[in-house]
Amino acid sequence: MELYQMTIHELHEKLVAKEISAKEITESVFSRIDKVEDKVKAYLLITRDTAFEQAKDIDEKIAAGEKISPLAGIPAAIKDVMCTRGVRTTCGSKILENYVPVYTSTAVENLLREGIVMTGKTNMDEFAMGSSNENSRFFPTHNPWDLERVPGGSSGGSAAAVAADEAIFSLGSDTGGSIRQPAALCGVVGMKPTYGLVSRYGLIAFASSLDQIGPFTKDVTDCAIVLNYLIGHDPMDSTSVKIDKPDYTKALVGDLKGIRIGVPKELMAEGIDSQVKSVVENAIRILAENGALVAETSLPNLAYALSAYYIIAPAEASSNLARFDGVRYGYRVPDAEDLMDMYMRTRAEGFGDEVKRRIMLGTYALSAGYYEAYYGRAQKVRTLIINDFNRAFDEFDVLVSPTSPTTAFKIGERIADPLQMYLSDICTIPVNLAGIPGISVPCGMVDGLPVGLQIIGKSLGEEMVLRVAYNFEQLFGWKEKPNL
Amino acid sequence: MEFESIIGLEIHVELATKSKMFCACSTRFGEEPNTQTCPVCLGLPGSLPVANEKAIEYVIKSGLAVGCDISLYSVFHRKNYFYPDMPKNYQISQYDLPLCVNGHIDLDMEGYETRIGITRIHLEEDTGKLIHVGGAGRIAGAEYSLVDFNRAGVPLMEIVSEPDIRTPEEAKAYAQKLRSILLALGVSDVSMEKGSMRVDANVSIRPKGSTEFGVKTELKNLNSFRSLQRALAYEIERQKKAIEAGEVIVQETRHWDENKGVTSTLRTKEYAHDYRYFPDPDLVPMEFKSDWIEKLRAELPELPDERKQRFMKDYGLPAHDARLLTEDKPMGDFFEETIALYKGDPKFVSNWLLGDISYYLNTENLEIDETAITPRHLADLLRLIDQGVISGKIAKEIFPEIFETGKLPQVIVEEKGMTQISDESEISSIVDLVLQENPGAVKEYREGKERALGFLVGQVMRLTKGRANPQLVNRLLREKL
Known part of the structure; x- marks a missing residue:
């Protein structure tokens, strides 16, 4: 087995045992990148030189007999939505095509402090708006399982990088499913933690009340390890929660006895591909056969989640993206007549169609006379959805559903039909609206393409989510790998 | 036809916090452009605001000092509009849930008293400053424009009055009284000259006895209390003449030209902005406990009205003197410190402070604490007069020298041989x-x-x-x- 194929915990053991060096791991991962990146196109920027410097630092620490973090020397890819000081950060957009941040986001900083080796910045739908990575202003990323298909989005590059072994793990961001959906489509583990658990400082905002950073990993144990270092109160983020940091690896207990699992019927209804549905039903059966108490439940207001989301997220985005105006940084049209001309043409050329569509939707939804009918009402729906989840968690420890209604679709298949594309996130969006944690773990295949099982927990219920995910992973024993 | 004018003031005050509203940058005035900035106040991608608690406390204290109800639940909203002096193209401000509502300021207009309602006091962030290079220094015709973001993000308190003000004199008195209250609280240096106090006036007129409001205009560029009063007087007169000539008053923003003494159209309100206010999702709602509010109330210093009453009672001063002395905190402090040293007739001290000293300060455009004179100087001077060493006339003569040099009066008198002849x-x-x-x-x-x-x-x-x-x-x- 090659080093690039291994997990964080496997590599850490070998590093501590001095069987391998961080340099060797890094070389292995970059040899893999050299081999497959042309096909996958997961990265917008590869930071090879700094990666080897970081690896060298870790090897020196090990040589000096210092204790190293479980993440030390582990090659990781970062979604290009997180600011990295001195390293170009584009958000997948032309408007930031040459933008080099002066500071590093808290989440990335937290991992750099532990000694990760950053391999590069991954491709994404522009400003994290999309479900296929086709909205990247640079190029689309290809699904490692079938290069003609999308990896999902918006964190498609991060998901594909891990699936193709071009990174041991990666970071993504999830506003409506942007971690879980590509994780499902690429056959890796992807988690969106509780809103506020991971600092958003330095995460270029799409929809501030929904955005959350989370990891893509090869297994649930790695997910717990990354989460341990990713989270924590950040005084720079007013929405960051203050909690005692748990050790999530301690939650990985091999036992499902008595755990109550609810299956919301709204997330198994029409729109879910029948083959995906039967793979997920099989996964649920495995859980039930191994001690979990499974029952169907109903969260009636989930029916309105997509509608509410496509008011709230664009509304916030319309304001968040106002700062990209050509005045201080980023793209500016070279030949503007005056201020208004500069604003309008910079933004017309700098933003892609989907971004412009959402800015317009959001601007409209916040306009005088429409605010109550749209934004005000969507917020009320959001409250109803939160109430639905709260009621469900009185009865259940976790809820499960398909992560994505379909497997990976073909590049170009949905790009002309935004509504069809929006439906990709029908199972994941309610979780963002409620601010609760959700994970996607591989649970089988349909026609050679992976299917994800979504496990949803209550607010700050990461430990229970990870426990159920870990048990499923152990019971299911999925070992498939894409053939690249 | 006899008209009455309806005036409301919107006053912006920069708070004297050490750091900015949503980041740790310094608020120091007059530094090199763009040296007091960070990713947050520059609105760089990914940066997030964290509210300055001191600024919130200052606004609540200001609200308490003018009798406001303090909201136990208050929210920051985003006010969305594009302008190059605003790094995020939205201003974090407050909308329907401001920190303070429903206050008032009582004015003693010497002859009558009147109460001016305060609709609301809210907290927001200041913008940067544009510098237009080439042309006339305005954006139109400029070769290029520069932006200084040192002021961007400085906490700004907005105090909105009810349209209860009826005359330019009341408007001036209201603004001055507000200034004296904020000075006493120490929440701002409230300087119109430095721009830490900015007054915009809304004014309309209507036939006396009518209960409907006329069309209002908004006056800007009021850079002193005097220009506030003059601009309003001019604008009221302009509106009267226009109505009497059968013209229609247009709702617009008008620019006061201090030199020409006229107002002129700056922009009409045909294209009213839609600011698309919505709660800022980057900030959590502010929730306050009423005991904390009460603690702040208990910490309030003596306010000008209370001090005025005390000056009348303790020093036997007439209302007029007591009011003028307490309008300005440093002036009131100077008075009390002089009395403590001098131990003579308070009215004598008051006469000097409100007479020669105020005249000098006005002429030189200085505050009492910006000159070399101290309470010791005044006390000594008055004592020299009492003791017959110098006459009042001599005292007045040597006054400018005290201001300029800070020499004690007895020294000047000695040096100049100005001692009174009592032989x-x-x-x-x-x-x-x-x-x-x-x-x-x-x-x-x-x-x-x-x-x-x-x-x-x-x-x-x-x-x-x-x-x-x-x-x-x-x-x-x-x-x-």
């Missing part, structure tokens, strides 16, 4: 000389013309260069006549 024999001989040289006046006095005495006193003063003790001169003249 009876010395004055007596001068009196004899004056009587000898002015037989006409002597005759008039003896014929009962009391006025002639003044002339003779004047002659003695002239010969002694004002140094003769006036009481002594009077007594001796009468005796000898």
Whole structure:
């Protein structure tokens, strides 16, 4: 087995045992990148030189007999939505095509402090708006399982990088499913933690009340390890929660006895591909056969989640993206007549169609006379959805559903039909609206393409989510790998 | 037709916090452009605001000082519009849930009293500053424009009055009273000159007795209390003439030209902005406990109205003096410190402070704490007068030197040999000389013309260069006549 194929915990053991060096791991991962990146196109920027410097630092620490973090020397890819000081950060957009941040986001900083080796910045739908990575202003990323298909989005590059072994793990961001959906489509583990658990400082905002950073990993144990270092109160983020940091690896207990699992019927209804549905039903059966108490439940207001989301997220985005105006940084049209001309043409050329569509939707939804009918009402729906989840968690420890209604679709298949594309996130969006944690773990295949099982927990219920995910992973024993 | 004017003021005050509203950058004034900035106040991608608790406390204290209800639940909203001085193209401000509502300021207009309602006080962030290079220094015609973000993100408190103000004098008195309250609280340096207090006035007129509002105009560029009063007086007159000439008042923003003394159209409100306010999702709602509010209330310093009452009661000052002395915190402090050293008649101190000293300060455009004079100087000076060492006239003469040099009055008097002549024999001989040289006046006095005495006193003063003790001169003249 090659080093690039291994997990964080496997590599850490070998590093501590001095069987391998961080340099060797890094070389292995970059040899893999050299081999497959042309096909996958997961990265917008590869930071090879700094990666080897970081690896060298870790090897020196090990040589000096210092204790190293479980993440030390582990090659990781970062979604290009997180600011990295001195390293170009584009958000997948032309408007930031040459933008080099002066500071590093808290989440990335937290991992750099532990000694990760950053391999590069991954491709994404522009400003994290999309479900296929086709909205990247640079190029689309290809699904490692079938290069003609999308990896999902918006964190498609991060998901594909891990699936193709071009990174041991990666970071993504999830506003409506942007971690879980590509994780499902690429056959890796992807988690969106509780809103506020991971600092958003330095995460270029799409929809501030929904955005959350989370990891893509090869297994649930790695997910717990990354989460341990990713989270924590950040005084720079007013929405960051203050909690005692748990050790999530301690939650990985091999036992499902008595755990109550609810299956919301709204997330198994029409729109879910029948083959995906039967793979997920099989996964649920495995859980039930191994001690979990499974029952169907109903969260009636989930029916309105997509509608509410496509008011709230664009509304916030319309304001968040106002700062990209050509005045201080980023793209500016070279030949503007005056201020208004500069604003309008910079933004017309700098933003892609989907971004412009959402800015317009959001601007409209916040306009005088429409605010109550749209934004005000969507917020009320959001409250109803939160109430639905709260009621469900009185009865259940976790809820499960398909992560994505379909497997990976073909590049170009949905790009002309935004509504069809929006439906990709029908199972994941309610979780963002409620601010609760959700994970996607591989649970089988349909026609050679992976299917994800979504496990949803209550607010700050990461430990229970990870426990159920870990048990499923152990019971299911999925070992498939894409053939690249 | 007789008209009455309806005036409401919107006053922005920069708070004197050490750091900005949503980041840790310094609020220091006058630094090199863009040196007081960070990713947050530059609105760089990914940066997030964290509210300055001191600024919130300052606004709540201001609200308490003007009798506002303090909201126990308050929210920051985003006010969305594009302008290059605003890094995020939205301003974090407050909308329907401001920190303070429903307050008032009472005005003593010397002859009548009036209460001006305060609709709301809210907290927001200041914008940066545009510098237009080339052309006339305005954006149109400029070669290029620069932005200085040092002020961007400085906490700004907006105080909105009810349209309760009826005259330009009341508007000025309201703004001055508000300033004196905020100075007493120490929440801002409230300087119109430095721009830390900015006043915009809304004004309309209507036939006296009418209850409907007329169309209002908004006046900008009011850079002093005087220009506030003048601009309003001009605008009211302009509106009257327009209505009497059958013209229609247009709702618009008008620019006050201090030199020409006129207002002119800046922009009309046809294209009203839609600011698309919505709660800022990057900030959590502010929730306050009422005991914390009560703690802040208990911490409030003595406010100008309370001080005025105390000055009247403790020092026996007339209302007029007490009001003027307490309008300005440093002035009131100066008064009290002088009294403590001088221990003489408070009214005497007040006369000096409100007379010669205020005149000097106004002429030089200085605050009392910006000059070399201290309460020690004034107390010593008054004591020298009381002791008959110098006359009041001499005191007035040496005053500018005290201001400029900070020398103690007795030192100046010594140096200049200005000590009052109180030696009876010395004055007596001068009196004899004056009587000898002015037989006409002597005759008039003896014929009962009391006025002639003044002339003779004047002659003695002239010969002694004002140094003769006036009481002594009077007594001796009468005796000898």
